[in-house]
Amino acid sequence: MDLNAVRTFVAVADAGQFQKAAVDLALTQQAVSKRVATLERDIGVRLLTRTPRGAELTIDGQAFLSHARTLLQAEERARASVRPGSRALRVDVVGRRASLAGHLRDFHRAHPGIALDVVTLPGSAEAIAAVRDGVIDATFRAVTMPGQHIPDGIEFTPVHDEPIHLFTGPAHPFARAAAVTPAQLAGHRIWMPGNVPGAEWTAYYDALAADFGLAIEATGPNFGVEALIDTIAASETLATFLGTQTPLVWPAGYDMRLIPLRDPTPVYPHSILWHADNPHPALTALRAYLASVHHDPPDGEIWTPAWARRATNGFSGPH
Incomplete structure (x- = not known):
């Protein structure tokens, strides 16, 4: 009609x-x-x-x-x-438990009048293509992982280097350590069943393992964070890596431990990517908010993959 x-x-x-x-x-x-x-x-x-x-x-x-x-x-x-300024701002995050999802929640609290549509696309390639095509307005990703191409018109800026901690149960050999160096983890079992080939976090942890001689196991089905906590809590040998701002809740009797990694401190390099021609006014507000959020860098030397350092050093877009 x-x-x-x-x-x-x-x-x-x-x-x-x-x-x-x-x-x-x-x-x-x-x-x-x-x-x-x-x-x-x-x-x-x-x-x-x-x-x-x-x-x-x-x-x-x-x-x-x-x-x-x-x-x-x-x-x-x-x-x-679908009209910019009236439709919700569509933002992709790696996972709803990731720290950047928490920053989005804080942004929404600071700007309750801005409608947000938070999505989780399966990988960096899909997320960047969605930004390029206007399907989403922005994505939080680590750039530039091996094989990743940033199309013309896509801009990005680093927003947060998140320290990585060792996560263990109470019986693990490092459970009572005040801090651990990445090199000390050589020979210990780091279990990350969510690491799938091609994912950006897999590329990050592959680089960490290669630089410090670690062995990261991705065996077994990924039943989610709750099942991971159950297994780690009961194990004397298994540990995993978690970002410091990953929101987790576990039963009181589990006595889980988040142990800082030092000398150097691995940090996960979060960046926001958007299309230069995107006119959504809330995108400007989100970028300004992220620029205003202060993150104290960890003490001492930090580590990121070489590909992330190249992306940060070579970045010349707007902040």
Whole structure:
């Protein structure tokens, strides 16, 4: 159904005259008459009758009018759902438990009037393509992992280097350590079943393992964080890595330990990526908020993969 014809019919019904409707719509009276005639032909009934006083609704026209208004309202809602400034800001995060998801929650608290649509796309390539195509407005990712290409028009800026901690149960050999160096972990079992080939976090931990002689196991099905905690809590040999700001809750009797890594401190390099031509006003507000959030760097030397250091050093886009 031609919505322009529906809009013209509603205008004539409201004005009571073809001529006045033509003025309201900035059309000729002939164009208005033609649109209404086309609509009547499409639906197979007469909607309006010309009278000396103008135009009157037929019985069918009276029945159709409320549905016509509903159609036009649905059209406006559909347009608003994708109109920058009126639709929600669509932002991708690696995981809803990741620290950047927490920053988005804080942003929403600071700007409750801004609607957010938080999504989790399966990988960096999909997320960057979605930014390029306008499917999402921004993504939080580590750049540039091996094989990753940043298309023309995509800009990024680092927003947070998150320290990585060792996560153990109470019986692990390092459970009572104040801190551990990455080199000390050589020969110990680091279990990360969520590390899948091609994922950016897998590339990060592969680089960490290569630089410090670690062996990271990704064996077994990934049943989620709760199952991971259950296994780590009961093990004397298994440990895993977690970001310091990953929100976790475990039963009181588990006595889990988050142990800082030092000399150097591995940090996960979060960046925000967006398209330079994206006009959504909330995107500017989000970037300004992230720039205002202060993160104290860890004491001493830090470590990031070589590919992340190249991306940061070579970055020249807007902050």
